[in-house]
Structures are given as C-alpha cells and as structure tokens.
Amino acid sequence: MPNYPPPAALPRTPTKATLPAGTPVYRVHGSHRSATEFKAVPSPAFYEGGRFDSTPYHPYGFLYLGFGVGAAVSEVLLRDMPFDGTGAWRVLPRVRTARLCLSFLRLAADLELVSLMSGADLAAVGQDSWLIHADSREYPQTRDWGHWIRERTGPWAQGFVWPSKREPADRVAVLFEDRCPVPPLEPAGPPPVTFGTEDGERWLNGVLAPYCATVAPRPGAPEHEESLAATGSPEYRGG
Numbered sequence: 001m002p003n004y005p006p007p008a009a010l011p012r013t014p015t016k017a018t019l020p021a022g023t024p025v026y027r028v029h030g031s032h033r034s035a036t037e038f039k040a041v042p043s044p045a046f047y048e049g050g051r052f053d054s055t056p057y058h059p060y061g062f063l064y065l066g067f068g069v070g071a072a073v074s075e076v077l078l079r080d081m082p083f084d085g086t087g088a089w090r091v092l093p094r095v096r097t098a099r100l101c102l103s104f105l106r107l108a109a110d111l112e113l114v115s116l117m118s119g120a121d122l123a124a125v126g127q128d129s130w131l132i133h134a135d136s137r138e139y140p141q142t143r144d145w146g147h148w149i150r151e152r153t154g155p156w157a158q159g160f161v162w163p164s165k166r167e168p169a170d171r172v173a174v175l176f177e178d179r180c181p182v183p184p185l186e187p188a189g190p191p192p193v194t195f196g197t198e199d200g201e202r203w204l205n206g207v208l209a210p211y212c213a214t215v216a217p218r219p220g221a222p223e224h225e226e227s228l229a230a231t232g233s234p235e236y237r238g239g
Contacts, residue, residue, distance in 0.1 A: 035103035061177025
C-alpha cells in the first residue's frame with residue numbers, strides 16, 4: 001500500500017479511452033436490480049465496498065462491467081478467494097451466488113473513460129499497478145484515489161477502465177451515473193442468467209471451472225460429498 005495520499009495535482013493529462021456504442025459488456029448484479037440500474041447507495045468510507053465505489057463523502061451512482069463473461073464473474077465472485085496451496089479447487093459458499101445474476105449488455109452510446117490500462121496511463125494519475133491490483137483490504141485507499149482522479153477529470157471522464165485483476169487477459173470498467181448519457185447501457189443477447197436456479201448454477205459452474213472454482217453443491221444432494229471430494233474442498237469430511 002502506498003504510504004502517501006494523492007498529490008495536489010495530476011502529474012500529466014490522463015489518457016482517454018473511447019468506448020464505441022454497441023460494445024458488448026457483461027454485468028453481475030443482484031437479481032433484485034435492473035441490469036442497467038446504477039447502484040445509488042454509497043459504500044462505507046472505510047469498510048467493505050468495491051475498488052472505485054462512491055462513499056458518503058463522495059456520493060455518485062456507479063456500476064461495474066466486464067468486457068468478457070469470465071472477467072465479470074471472477075471479479076465479483078473470486079475476490080478474497082485465494083488458492084490454499086494444496087491444489088484444491090476454490091469452493092464458493094452458496095450464499096455468495098444465490099441472489100445474483102449475469103446480464104448481457106451493450107453500450108448505448110460512445111463513452112469516454114480514464115484509461116488505467118498501462119504503466120504510462122497509471123503514471124499520468126500519480127500511481128502504479130497497486131491501484132488496480134490492490135486486494136480488497138486496501139479498497140478504502142483505492143476509493144480515495146479514485147475520488148481524487150474523478151474530481152480532476154470532470155466532467156469528461158464517465159468512468160475508468162483497467163485490466164481485470166482476476167482475469168488479466170480482459171478489461172473491467174466502472175461507470176459514473178452523473179456523467180453518463182441516459183441510458184448508457186441496453187440489453188443485448190440472451191436473457192439474464194440467474195445463478196440461484198439449477199440451470200443458472202450449472203451455467204455458472206461452467207464459467208468458473210477454468211478458474212478452478214465451483215459453487216458448493218446443494219446440501220443433501222446425492223452428489224454433494226462426491227463433488228466436494230473431487231474438488232479437494234476442506235469441507236469434505238468423507239473417508
């Protein structure tokens with residue numbers, strides 16, 4: 001974690017990334033929330049929350065997107081799910097997925113975002129890879145830096161884009177509601193996948209499998225212990 005707060009001014013002009021209308025994007029969100037709805041409630045300033053959330057001290061609507069399904073899913077579900085060094089698969093508690101879904105979307109308008117894609121892009125805002133690779137325990141600090149960058153790139157910066165920490169081959173982005181056209185997103189492709197259904201869980205496990213992760217089997221299901229044993233899960237207590 002850097003031992004310094006943001007400086008008084010940006011070192012140089014940040015890099016703009018223009019995302020064209022029609023760009024496909026993917027969003028994991030609560031099933032109770034519309035796929036295109038921004039999160040209006042700020043996160044706590046010093047606890048929980050995401051990398052570039054708003055807080056009560058810097059309120060704004062926000063939402064996160066992945067440019068691929070793997071990035072969208074892994075950024076939400078594999079946060080704080082490290083490997084344990086034994087080679088065992090990571091097993092997600094069912095409570096983490098039961099009320100979530102993935103929506104297939106596209107940009108409804110051209111958007112201009114601050115690029116945090118390269119070392120030069122990060123240096124332009126006084127940072128290095130820590131800003132986009134920090135673990136969740138340091139998100140209060142990344143939020144502080146995000147607010148500082150946002151304030152100094154208004155009103156053109158409609159969000160940030162950076163390489164996914166958990167799927168480095170892809171990108172993720174955050175959008176700011178107060179700077180985006182209405183609406184900035186529109187549904188595209190198939191209907192949302194609801195993770196809390198049997199079909200949705202099967203689909204989700206197919207996405208998670210390349211990341212050596214799976215949703216914990218349903219308790220009481222015949223395959224419950226067999227599935228846990230196959231993943232090497234510490235939850236397995238069989239013979």
